[in-house]
Amino acid sequence: MEQKKVSFYTLGCKLNFAETSTISRKFTDEGYARVEFGDLSDVVVINTCSVTQLADKKCRQAISKAARISPDATIAVIGCYSQLKPEEISQISGVDLVLGTSEKFNIIEHLKDIEARKQNHALVFSCEIEQVDSFNPSFSLFDRTRSFLKIQDGCDYHCSYCTIPLARGNSRNNSIDRTLAEARKIAEQGIKEVVLTGVNIGDFGKSTGETFFDLIKGLDQIEGIERFRISSIEPNLLTNEIIQFVAKSRSFVPHFHIPLQSGCNDVLKLMSRRYKREVFESRVKAIKEVMPEACIGADVIVGFPGETDESFDDTYHFLEQLNVDYLHVFTYSERRNTRAVALPGKVAPKDKDVRSHRLILLSEEKKKTFYERNIGKEYEVLFESQQSKGKMHGFTSNYIKVETKYNKNLINNTRKVKLTSVLPSGNMNIIFAGE
Ligand code: SF4
Known part of the structure; x- marks a missing residue:
């Protein structure tokens, strides 16, 4: 019998990528061959996100592409969007299966069920998000040189614009021992860099009576992993203890991404964030004091209801003087069932565009300044596998992207390099140390 083919399309965050990877291994264990999304498939799994309206749109586009290319395939939609709007998705032409948060890891069983039933309408298996308390460990393998390790899921915060707690449930995690066991499995595969992912990773330990600090101390001992990267951590949870530990740890790199x-402060209050900007500023200072070479990125939302020209200028000037090195700029988009929908002071789309553009330019300036400050310095670079126009790239521990001539022997290898200049591509040129 011919081997069945499965393809995957993942939208959204690193957490979704880790989960898709784990789900894809379940298919491989069942005897499926994994093919690229866009190739003829027997099963197509679309792992969705619902953070922005664009994510909803991309999900619909992926469904229609899958249905066009593989009209006989079973199309399964999983992830945040399918938890939030299962009925809406089930009405989209081509969709056969919609799985909510607690069911997506049981996808193989649901597919067998679907084959047995031979129905001609989509089956929906959703759940009440308040009842979701299981934690499904996940990590990505070989999709990229780095592996994303899911250490935490869900969120107990209630930011007024966010649907993630409605889609993923309460904050929960595996025990430290089990999480370390997952990290060891990654190390056995020869992966050198692991990125810790979750919805609110600083909240790790809430469901097991442990702490994120104790977890990172344990991870630092895992043999074989050269680098751990803390992807994104809330400023109020990034303690001095964590910062001091990263500064002297064996494997935690000096790179922080802080939303x-x-x-x-008035807008932060409207957003129901749990800190004032002074806390953020103090975290940045504390990091740069002990790790002057550290790279710090920040997420910023523009166009939130109530963000006046004055409050945007306040944000802009605050960021201008703040010692952060790049920004991820998001344009606010209204999500159903969030408190922000009812807030007055909606921002016109054209004002959102102008604000977003100003912050993107500021981010480019900051990144360039950071890169230029590092000219002449030596770092270890871990090289990645993608090749483009005869070039390949890698990242320093402090997240500087470097570029060099493609050499397959460098893939997944760490080499000491000297940073020489900023290239027109925005990446840094290098020479290998000792050459
Ligand atoms: S911290 Fe706020 S923005 Fe982040 S997932 Fe939780 S509720 Fe959403």
Whole structure:
């Protein structure tokens, strides 16, 4: 019998990528061959996100592409969007199976069930999000040089614009021992860099009576993993203890990504964030004091209801003087069932565009300044596998992207390099140390 083919399409965050990877291994264990999304498949799994309206749109586009290319395939939609709007998705032409948060890891069983039933309408298996308390460990393998390890899921915060707690449930995690066992499985595969992922990773330990600090101390001992990267951590949870530990740890790299969202305290309050901008500023200072070479990124939302021209300027000037090195700029988009929908002071789309553009330019300037400050310095670079126009790239521990001539022997290898200049591509040029 011919081997069945499965393809995957993942939208959204690193957590979704880790989960898709784990789900794809379940299919491989069942005897499926994994093919690229867009190739003829027997099963197509679309792992969705619902953070922005664009994510909803991309999900619909992926469904229609899959149905066009593989009209006989079973199309399964999983992830945040399918938890939030299962009925809506089930009405989209081509969709056969919609799985909510607690069911997506049981996809193989549901597919067998679908084959047995031979129905001609989509089956929906959703759940009440308040009842979801299981934690499904996940990690990505070989999709990229780095592996994303899911250490935490869900969120107990209630930011006024966010649907993630409605889609993923309460904060929960595996025990430290089990999480370390997952990290060891990654090390056995020869992966050198692991990125810790979750919805609110600083909250790790809430469901097991442990702490994120104790977890990172344990991870630092895992043999074989050269680098751990803390992907994104809330400023109020990034303690001095964690910062001091990263500064002297064996494997935790000096790179922090911290969601700020607004540099205006009035807007932070409207967003129901749990800190004022002064806390954010103190975290940045504490990091740069002990790790002057550290790279710090910040998320910012523009166009939140109530963000006036003055409050945006407040954010802009705060960021301008703040010692952060790049920004991820998001344009606010209204999500159903969030408190922000009812807030007055909606921002016109054209104002959102102008604000977003100003912050993107500021981010480019900051990144360039950071890169230029590092010219002449030596770092270890871990090289990645993608090749483009005869070039390949890698990252320093402090997240500087470097570029060099493609050499397959460098893939997944760490080499000491000297940073020489900023290239027109925005990446850094290098020479290998000792050459
Ligand atoms: S911290 Fe706020 S923005 Fe982040 S997932 Fe939780 S509720 Fe959403």
